[in-house]
Amino acid sequence: MPYEPPTHTVERSLRATTGAKIVAGVDEVGRGAWAGPVTVCAAVTGLRRPPAGLTDSKLLTRERRTALAAELTTWVTAHGLGHSSPVEIDKLGMTEALRLAATRALDALPVRPDAVILDGKHDYLGAPWRVRTVIKGDQSCIAVAAASVLAKVQRDAMMAELGAGCSEFSFEDNVGYPSPVHRAALEELGPTPHHRLSWAYLDSLPRWQHLKRPRIAPDVIDLESEGQLGFDFTGA
Numbered sequence: 304m305p306y307e308p309p310t311h312t313v314e315r316s317l318r319a320t321t322g323a324k325i326v327a328g329v330d331e332v333g334r335g336a337w338a339g340p341v342t343v344c345a346a347v348t349g350l351r352r353p354p355a356g357l358t359d360s361k362l363l364t365r366e367r368r369t370a371l372a373a374e375l376t377t378w379v380t381a382h383g384l385g386h387s388s389p390v391e392i393d394k395l396g397m398t399e400a401l402r403l404a405a406t407r408a409l410d411a412l413p414v415r416p417d418a419v420i421l422d423g424k425h426d427y428l429g430a431p432w433r434v435r436t437v438i439k440g441d442q443s444c445i446a447v448a449a450a451s452v453l454a455k456v457q458r459d460a461m462m463a464e465l466g467a468g469c470s471e472f473s474f475e476d477n478v479g480y481p482s483p484v485h486r487a488a489l490e491e492l493g494p495t496p497h498h499r500l501s502w503a504y505l506d507s508l509p510r511w512q513h514l515k516r517p518r519i520a521p522d523v524i525d526l527e528s529e530g531q532l533g534f535d536f537t538g539a
Contacts, residue, residue, distance in 0.1 A: 306358055309448045311350050313420055313437055321433060323417035328446025329405055330422040332360070332454045334397060337489075338472070338498045339462050339479035340386040341397070343404040344454035345412055345419070347380040348446045354378055357448050359441035360455035372456035375449050382450070383411025384457055393501040393516050401427045422447050469495050 314326045325347060333341040354374045356367065363371065376382070385407025387400035395403065405428050409416065418433040422440040437444055441451040459478050466474030471488040472495065479485075479497070481504070493511040494500060505515040 306362060306442065309353070309357060309443050309445045311445055313435060313440070313444050314350065314446060317418045317420070317435055321418055323433065325414060325416045326418045326420060326446065327409065327412065327416035328420045328422075328440070328444055328448070328450045329408065329428070330441050330447050330450040330454055331401060331404065332451070332458050333479065334401070336479035336499075337481060337485065337502055337504050338389065338474065338495065339458065339465065340388050341392060341400055341404055342454050342458040342461070343385045343401065343408040344382060344450040344457070345385075345405070345408040345416070346375075346382040346446050346450040346453060347412065347414075347416065348378075348449055349380050351378075353445045353449065357445065357452070359439070359448060360451040362442070363452070365459070368452055368456050368459075372452050375453055379449055379453075381412050381414070382453055383408045384454065385409075385411060386458075386461075389497060389499045392499050396518075398427050402429065420444050420447050422451070465497050469497070 317323050317326055327345045327347050329343060329345045331341060331343045333339055354371060356371065360368050385404040387395070387404040391403060392400040409419070409432070418435065419428060420440055421428055421434050421436050424436055424438050426434045426436050428434050437447065440447040442448065462478040463475040466472060471492060473482070473484040476482070477485050489504065489508060493508070494505070494514060500514055501516040501518045505512055
């Protein structure tokens, strides 16, 4: 399906209205997964023309994402990655886990950004960062699209490594998200140390419900219910 390529429009607006000189695009991956970390990338691109075909990682094939990520690694001015583990997600809740991962990603940059373009409608980052939220920013903003691709490829690689020790779950294919194979393995074997134990999928696993941890009470930004997926899913 044809799509409009991302632009520097939002970044130019931030520069003009706030005086920001360094603007980072930030995107996450893994929020709705049953297993694995949530991963955030912060990318600084400047105002240069992006590699051909750059867009939201979800619109790209795995092969194209991988090739594009290799190109982006040397094309971006800088990028940083941050992760929050399943244990941190269970302990903190998704909103705080996202904030922690995003802070780690931004802190990994060689220079502190003056402003951040954050994909989505919720500002889970907050002070002291100057944040502009953009719905579908991973499709419309070059820096956010770059962060989207880099975060997705990095997390996919991490999940493939984790899957080497528990092949029944097929993490190399489903990267921790709901799938028939993932569901069958959970029902038979129960969650691994890589699974989020406060997640809704455990409500449908009578044999393993004793492992479930209490959910963090949702805060003002309810990313918990928005991100979780139970066993009633469509597709892999």
